[in-house]
Amino acid sequence: MNKTLRTLLALAAGALIALPAQAQQFINVLTGGTSGVYYPLGVALSQIYGKTIPGAKTAVQATKASAENLNLLQAGRGEIAFTLGDALSDAWKGDAEAGFKAPLNKLRGVAGIYSNYIHIVASADSGIRGLADLKGKRLAVGAPKSGTELNARAILKGAGLSYADLGKVEYLPFGESVELMKNRQLDATLISAGVGVAAVRDLAAAVKIAIVPIGNDVIARIGDPAYQAATIPANTYTGQTAEVHTVAIPNFLVTHEGVPAETVYAMTKSMFDNLDQMVAAHAAAKAIKRENAVKGMPLPLHPGAEKYYRETGVIK
Numbered sequence: 001m002n003k004t005l006r007t008l009l010a011l012a013a014g015a016l017i018a019l020p021a022q023a024q025q026f027i028n029v030l031t032g033g034t035s036g037v038y039y040p041l042g043v044a045l046s047q048i049y050g051k052t053i054p055g056a057k058t059a060v061q062a063t064k065a066s067a068e069n070l071n072l073l074q075a076g077r078g079e080i081a082f083t084l085g086d087a088l089s090d091a092w093k094g095d096a097e098a099g100f101k102a103p104l105n106k107l108r109g110v111a112g113i114y115s116n117y118i119h120i121v122a123s124a125d126s127g128i129r130g131l132a133d134l135k136g137k138r139l140a141v142g143a144p145k146s147g148t149e150l151n152a153r154a155i156l157k158g159a160g161l162s163y164a165d166l167g168k169v170e171y172l173p174f175g176e177s178v179e180l181m182k183n184r185q186l187d188a189t190l191i192s193a194g195v196g197v198a199a200v201r202d203l204a205a206a207v208k209i210a211i212v213p214i215g216n217d218v219i220a221r222i223g224d225p226a227y228q229a230a231t232i233p234a235n236t237y238t239g240q241t242a243e244v245h246t247v248a249i250p251n252f253l254v255t256h257e258g259v260p261a262e263t264v265y266a267m268t269k270s271m272f273d274n275l276d277q278m279v280a281a282h283a284a285a286k287a288i289k290r291e292n293a294v295k296g297m298p299l300p301l302h303p304g305a306e307k308y309y310r311e312t313g314v315i316k
Contacts, residue, residue: 025263027058030072030081032065033143035175035202037116037194037284038082044281045080045271052270053263064173066147067091067099073256074104080259080267084116084147084192085250086154086226089298099145106256108302110268112295114287115248117195117232118151122188123181124208124239131159131212138168140177140189148174148192151249154227155190158218174199182206192249194284195236204237211237211244219247226250226296255302264304272308290314 027049031042039062046058061078063069069081070091083091087098094103122128128137134156141163142148149171156162163169170177170186177189178199191199203209211232219227230248234241253271255264271278272293278285294301294309301309309315 033173064143120212126187137187261304
């Protein structure tokens with residue numbers, strides 16, 4: 001072996017010894033459809049993690065949202081996910097009707113974030129102005145077994161309706177339902193998302209719309225504390241000149257018990273330290289407040305998140 005080769009091998013061995021002991025941490029962020037709110041916020045979150053967590057290798061996965069995300073987490077196929085509060089509660093309890101045959105007992109809470117608002121958006125020429133007008137009409141209800149679709153079932157039930165009362169039910173993500181409405185192949189779509197969601201803005205810019213109000217009587221009949229009365233402010237969307245009474249449902253970030261405590265601590269801290277980047281990705285993130293992060297959490301916190309909230313005084 002010549003001297004040059006020996007020198008190179010010695011340098012290579014030294015470099016291996018000098019490598020940091022920090023193990024690479026894969027963080028897969030589970031979101032929703034690309035035309036919803038989860039996806040841009042998930043992209044922002046992954047960028048924050050990539051910059052602030054040493055050794056983090058991040059990815060963002062577009063999914064069918066809440067129910068799929070929770071099942072993926074239970075199977076260890078993701079590290080953090082967005083979900084609606086009612087879907088999370090159903091998953092933790094193991095509600096078979098909601099698509100959870102057994103309790104998803106590996107799930108752990110990270111943070112309460114912002115609320116989804118139910119948008120029942122009809123084309124102006126459909127004649128749909130109230131929930132009763134949906135009878136015999138063509139309605140998109142979100143991807144099958146998604147959080148949005150669970151919301152659709154609950155809203156219709158509260159209004160004394162079922163899928164059987166509709167002319168046609170389409171199980172579609174937001175973007176696809178909007179395209180069908182533009183082509184007059186649908187009368188209405190139900191979208192569960194943050195106020196100002198891109199899919200509704202896109203639709204309202206293309207055709208005249210009517211947003212159907214949801215009354216307190218319907219909310220009372222749903223009987224789920226996750227469903228709270230709310231309003232979509234006037235002029236949120238083109239042509240929507242008056243505020244619309246509707247339902248809001250809290251969203252949560254969730255992980256699973258197999259993710260190390262130090263990783264979840266870092267994920268929680270880095271999000272709250274960089275909320276400006278979340279807001280830049282979508283205005284819905286303006287509602288994310290550290291002091292509200294553990295309110296209404298329907299399952300135990302991950303120890304890493306709990307450590308952060310104790311350090312910051314959110315949990316006494």
